[in-house]
Amino acid sequence: MSAVSTLTFRELSEKMQQRVANGETPASALPNLKSALRAFLANFGVSEESTIGSLLRRSYYRNLRLHVEKLQAEGRDKSYIANRKSLMGKWCSLVTHLDRIEAAASNCMSPFQSALNELLTQTQTTVAGLARAVGISKSTLAGWLKGALPNPRAVPSLKRLERFFALESNSLLNMAYERQYFRPVETAPATVIPYRERLAKATKDTYRLKQVSDSFAREWSDFVMHKTEKLPELRRYSRGVWVTTDLVTEGETDRNWYCFMKGKYVPTAKIVWIHAMSFLGWLNRARELGGAGLSIDEVQTLAWFSSKRMVHRYMNWRIERADDKVHGGVLDFAGLVASLNHPQHGYLAQMPELREGLPESHRPQVWKDACQEAYAWAAETKKNLLVAGVEHSREPMAPIKKVLELDDPLEAVADMISRMKSCRPATGGAYEAIWARDLLLIKMMASNPLRAKNMKLLTYCADNTGNLYRRPDGSWFIRIEKRAFKNAKGAAKSRDYDMPVNHVVWGDIERYLNVYRPMLPDADKVDFVFLSSTDEKQEGYVGVWKSLNRRVFYLTRRYLWDCPGIGTHGFRYIIGTATLKKAPGAWDAAAAVLHDEVDTVKAHYAHLRPSDSGSFVHMLLDSAFARM
Structure with a gap:
């Protein structure tokens, strides 16, 4: 001190x-x-x-x-x-x-760390002895003495330490938890996210198809070729082209072959593959578990997407599995069935030979009629679902609800960063490098709330040719080509991303790049800004921090108060909400910082329109109201 x-x-x-x-x-x-x-x-x-x-x-x-x-x-x-x-x-x-x-x-040492070390010295005992006497974990106490801050569940242990040393109540808690609303309450129940509870249950009952035959692999490759090649042999809708890119977070392997074509990554192929494996897996699922009960050999073909009966049964099962919610996944599947069976440019409608891949008892008499029936039903179903309104089986803002309810949600992130700063390892070396990397990552997402993929692929080069670059006046900016964005066909199609990094982050950037980044693996091999501290390599492909989103989840769960953990996308909600609370109706500004379309932002943040606009008006008229 x-x-x-x-x-x-x-x-x-x-x-x-x-x-x-x-x-x-x-x-x-x-x-x-x-x-x-x-x-x-x-x-x-x-x-x-x-x-x-x-x-x-x-x-x-x-x-x-x-x-x-x-x-x-x-x-x-x-x-x-x-x-x-x-x-x-x-x-x-x-x-x-x-x-x-x-x-x-x-x-x-932080105040909390210093106090604990002083108490340990005064008692002239060992860490193990003190932990045993107080009744807390030895590893937990050792971590605190090294600089780690307690998480919200540690309140009872801190209370026992206070009683053990005859300290005034809350003396250690005051040093461990900073802000008033940041302080834990022993009786506060843990945040429950219904979607995560349902997902945890569902992941124990997986049904996706895991074994793919050679014939289906060839069938799938032909389909992806049709969707990506410049001059397809079959008819293809002008907006039905799947783009390819070399901006990927991992290279082609035996496990992800299905989303690559001629060495190029095909993002849409991955999405459609998940739908296909889920549907075919359900066909293979036992009848007593709600599936179709077909053998694994019988389900190895895309031709099943032309079976109106099976598609209908599968969608009903998906809705029932999601607590009777018609969510976006069901709507997307209906759209996929309609596009595959379109009479003029649907892939299946132009591939009658796929009929032979179905079991004899399920083969339609006339392939064209089967495709027409499936198309008409799926198109009508999608239309009806849109009219009725699609429910959210997952509420993306639920994990940070209490943060978003603050007058300035960004204050919670500022508190999070403050806690992270106080946990700086005193040992230096790789642990300190990881700390500096994590600190910069959270600050960067608060300043420039990009999606996880864009953060993973963010580059820096000493000659200023990377995504992260420094201007002559010393300011830092991030530039990303529009083709690198998920919404390249939407909001990003008309402009590249070239936005300033908040000046508060400049010092962290320079310190990390010059001092800490060289300590991390592959720093001399790749230009990515954020690097993994572990070996996440695959043959011929190194440097991309694949688990970045999991790290953000861990950091927010530990440091963002009363949050069960969020991924990088959660920061977009925080920044978007903070912007619109500070300036209600500033949809253009919010869309610019999120690099998204104004209509999309309005749809996601519609809940802010009435209440916060009213509060904003009251604030503007405060002087008059004060006289009342």
């Missing part, structure tokens, strides 16, 4: 004024905050020029108790005392916040 021991109460007061100037603390609260601090200092005979010492740190809760006892002796009522405790809590939180930032910047 030597790095911050010289901070005086006058300097602390100036820090609070700066928070007011930055809009982090309401200006109306500043007089009461200063009044409470003056009274608190007078209680202990301390001047503003004195250093803070332990008065608002280790001894804060004992001192607060003494201060409350004095107020009670003066006859102050309960509401006055409660308000004084709340005001002093903000001063204590600010000291803890400043201590954490200073400790991370000077590579010192």
